[in-house]
Amino acid sequence: MLDRDGFRPNVGIILLNQRSQVFWGKRIRTHSWQFPQGGIDRGENPEQAMFRELHEEVGLLPRHVHVLARTRDWLRYEVPDRFIRRDARGHYKGQKQIWFLLQLVGHDWDLNLRATDHPEFDAWRWNDYWVPLDVVVEFKRGVYEMALSELARFVPRLEHRPDHRNRYLRGGMHARDHQGEGQAGEGHHAHESPRPPPSRLGASFELPPGATFEPDPQTSLDANACPKKT
Numbered sequence: 001m002l003d004r005d006g007f008r009p010n011v012g013i014i015l016l017n018q019r020s021q022v023f024w025g026k027r028i029r030t031h032s033w034q035f036p037q038g039g040i041d042r043g044e045n046p047e048q049a050m051f052r053e054l055h056e057e058v059g060l061l062p063r064h065v066h067v068l069a070r071t072r073d074w075l076r077y078e079v080p081d082r083f084i085r086r087d088a089r090g091h092y093k094g095q096k097q098i099w100f101l102l103q104l105v106g107h108d109w110d111l112n113l114r115a116t117d118h119p120e121f122d123a124w125r126w127n128d129y130w131v132p133l134d135v136v137v138e139f140k141r142g143v144y145e146m147a148l149s150e151l152a153r154f155v156p157r158l159e160h161r162p163d164h165r166n167r168y169l170r171g172g173m174h175a176r177d178h179q180g181e182g183q184a185g186e187g188h189h190a191h192e193s194p195r196p197p198p199s200r201l202g203a204s205f206e207l208p209p210g211a212t213f214e215p216d217p218q219t220s221l222d223a224n225a226c227p228k229k230t
Helices: 046-058 138-154 175-183
Strands: 007-016 022-027 037-039 065-070 075-078 094-104 121-127 204-206
Touching (some): 007 138, 046 094, 075 138
Parallel strands (some): 007 094
Antiparallel strands (some): 007 022, 022 121, 065 094
16 A cells, blocks of 8 residues: 555554663564564554554553654655565655654563564564664664654653764764665665664563574565565
8 A cells, every 4th residue: 555655654663661761673584673663554544553563563462552652744764676576666665654652561571572473573672762773774764763853752751862863874864864865875784784782771582592483575674665564
């Protein structure tokens, strides 16, 4: 389901714990970290899609969270051609997202990366709110910067925002330039991103070493253009 400009409606989720740290998930079989996100199905509104994705990707139910805020408008990013399936090139451009800020009112043990047969993440951690965007695939960084900045005022006990724009967005890129970032410079595939340093306050949780889950081709990074799931 694409809009007239070639963008697929999507939701993003920033999940907070009681220390105002954020859930940070490692995409399965990559070194790329990101927030939960997913497409809005036909007939769904953004909040319905958010709760569905919340359960599918991290195993939480509506009773486990409290909705603190959402972005006022759609935030868009373009996907570089090399990440788009050939049969979708020319009419698919990227994602337009509504971002939600959630407070976890359940427990860490309520989180479950294997709520479905096709997990999105194989590890997770709690990280400081201003997450290291250099471990996010490059074409999403502008939208992450915009979502984190817009929703920061709703975060309880959040410390002053650090001056990290030049560190995380290459070449002095500003959030307002996010629609063109997919074509700016040399983009990175997910497996090229470095591992994040351990969080002093966080914890990392991984699937058992013997797990044999395969990434769903409909949800893999190279299938971001697929109209069923990205």
